[in-house]
Amino acid sequence: MNPKIWLSSPHMGGTELNYIHEAFDTNWVAPLGPNVDNFEKSIASFLQEDVHVAALSSGTAALHLALILAGVQAGDEVICQSMTFSASANPIAYLGAKPVFIDSEADTWNMSPALLEQAIQDRIAKGKTPKAIIPVHLYGMPAKKDEIQAIADKYGIAVIEDAAEALGSHINGKMCGTYGLISALSFNGNKIITTSGGGALVAHSKDLAHKATFLATQARDAAPHYEHSHIGYNYRMSNICAGIGCGQMEVLAKRIEQRRAIYTRYYNKLKGIQGISFVDEPTGYFSNRWLTTILVDAEKTNGISRETIRLALNEDNIESRPLWKPMHIQPIFASAPFYGDGTSERLFRDGLCLPSGSNLTDADFERIFAVLDKVFG
């Protein structure tokens, strides 16, 4: 059996262990310390805006705290992109709030601004203004943020940006992670850079970022004993994980180049094949191309579907994966309201994520392309 080729595996830059050794040498083996501070500063500086960052144990934790800080409470409605990873929607349920799902549009595969506005009007007509909106930048492609923000502003609803997959993506130079009231980043093992597991909350407001850190460290009031006037969480990032993050930040720009080069490589390989399509960057949009994704129209490929390709790759121990299954057709969210036109269901039916790790070798690509040649032979 050939060795496994993963969809997106961790790719160390080389200096991560220096930061970890430093943490051991100085005994900062705790969920705070110099690496945490440096990592937060380094993210803020990468985002090129006056933002404040709280490093956390996961992107999911960041979304959970973001919703709390946006004032979401039990019984509130929160609008969420349907086509996404479940971690975008689960924190709504943690709070006893109710998700309302919105379909994708075809240009970016992200939240449709038209359906968003329709949904808001309908929810208001039914008696309730949604409390927050969670758009997602799938696979690194920015959502239509200006349009979404304009609608959110019109109805006075907070935007919580799920930028877990989009560190380094931007629209006309404005970075994903700086849109909306609060943004969430993820450094899970499969993301463009990793801390093994981790995330960050980003806010323009220093006060909100401080509150996030306060809630993430068990909400301890200032007192010599343990005094609490809020429910707290244990969501802070460890100084060891942050050490990995500090090393990874040194190679982030290179990782973005590498991921984009992988996209181009697949694009050049497959662009001539009838029935295969890619998602282009709209004018002014820049995707980090976290994962390269294709749509396979079986009616134009002589019956070759995304499953044909996935199974053929799997046969050679190569991992690929269908696009995110939309939340509105997940059993756990089946009863949630949904506003859509079938776009995300079509994307889920036809879409495939191809191996996209920045550590893929030429030999890996030879194997992947040999399988694709065989399928389309």
Ligand SMILES: *Cc1c(COP(=O)(O)O)cnc(C)c1O
């Ligand atoms: C990875 C991811 C998250 C969650 O991040 P974790 O760090 O794994 O908790 C949230 N939303 C999206 C879209 C993601 O891809």
